[in-house]
Amino acid sequence: DAKTTQPPSMDCAEGRAANLPCNHSTISGNEYVYWYRQIHSQGPQYIIHGLKNNETNEMASLIITEDRKSSTLILPHATLRDTAVYYCIVPPPGNTPLVFGKGTRLSVIA
Amino acid sequence: DGGITQSPKYLFRKEGQNVTLSCEQNLNHDAMYWYRQDPGQGLRLIYYSQIVNDFQKGDIAEGYSVSREKKESFPLTVTSAQKNPTAFYLCASSILAGGWNEQFFGPGTRLTVL
Numbered sequence: 668d669a670k671t672t673q674p675p676s677m678d679c680a681e682g683r684a685a686n687l688p689c690n691h692s693t694i695s696g697n698e699y700v701y702w703y704r705q706i707h708s709q710g711p712q713y714i715i716h717g718l719k720n721n722e723t724n725e726m727a728s729l730i731i732t733e734d735r736k737s738s739t740l741i742l743p744h745a746t747l748r749d750t751a752v753y754y755c756i757v758p759p760p761g762n763t764p765l766v767f768g769k770g771t772r773l774s775v776i777a
Numbered sequence: 778d779g780g781i782t783q784s785p786k787y788l789f790r791k792e793g794q795n796v797t798l799s800c801e802q803n804l805n806h807d808a809m810y811w812y813r814q815d816p817g818q819g820l821r822l823i824y825y826s827q828i829v830n831d832f833q834k835g836d837i838a839e840g841y842s843v844s845r846e847k848k849e850s851f852p853l854t855v856t857s858a859q860k861n862p863t864a865f866y867l868c869a870s871s872i873l874a875g876g877w878n879e880q881f882f883g884p885g886t887r888l889t890v891l
Contacts, residue, residue: 699877710781710867710882711820754819758876762827764810764835765876767820 671755676772679749685742687771689755692736700731701758701765702740704751711754711767714740745775780804781883783868788888790862798853798886800868806881808874809851813837814865814885823866826851827874855888862890 672690679685691700699718703711715722715729717738722729728741742749754770781802790796802809807828812820822835826845840859845851851870855862867885871878 701876703880708865708885708887710869710885711880712882713879756876762808762874763876764808764822764825764874765880766822767812769817769819 671757671768673753673755673768673771675769676774678774678776679742679745681747681775681777682744685745685749685773685775687740687742687753687755687773688737689740690737691755691757694735694757696735698757698760700729700738701756702727702729703754703756703765703767704749705754705770706748706751714753745773747775747777749773750775781868781870781881783866783883783886785886786884788886790888790890792890793857795857796855796862796888798855798866798868798888800851800853800883801849802851802870802881802883803849804870804872804881805848806870806872807848808871808878809845810869810871810880811835811841811843811851811853812867812869814867820867823853825874862888864888 699716701716702714705711717729731738752770752772784799810825811823814820824843826832842854868883869880871880
């Protein structure tokens with residue numbers, strides 16, 4: 668399984684872009700990168716996923732490096748409600764479930 | 778509204794008692810999952826079910842049991858054999874098994890064993 672490495676915590680000023688990095692140097696060619704987030708005392712919520720091209724949706728953008736060994740989740744205008752733990756996950760192959768690490772705790776500060 | 782419900786939100790039990798946590802989904806998903814979360818930690822997989830009448834152990838299945846008699850329901854029993862049952866329990870579902878399918882999570886049940 669491709670492991671991921673994320674910083675344990677980050678701060679971001681409200682209204683600024685939050686850039687959350689993730690290293691996945693052992694990712695294989697057909698494995699996707701998924702991002703979920705978990706607001707305090709709630710269940711995680713899917714944000715976005717990608718293979719090799721950059722992806723954007725209404726929640727965030729995902730930038731994957733050309734060698735696919737790392738990626739960055741971008742929240743373009745962070746709000747206080749974006750304060751959460753963000754998980755970067757490379758799902759195991761086959762039918763096995765997601766494996767959640769400790770993620771990055773993002774604190775958006777007013 | 779489609780979604781996953783877990784009940785109750787908070788649950789208190791005395792040590793040595795079995796307790797069953799409810800998880801129901803109306804998303805018509807085949808796969809369902811149970812995770813446990815301790816303070817400051819990530820989620821750890823307890824059990825998962827790919828289809829009705831089937832389930833597999835996750836990383837920390839000892840002291841827990843599940844059943845999957847109906848597609849909509851995947852109850853988790855925390856038995857007295859579970860040494861540290863106090864935790865936040867999360868149920869999830871996905872249309873098919875496998876982490877490459879988006880998982881939808883319930884609101885969680887916070888279990889406290891006194």
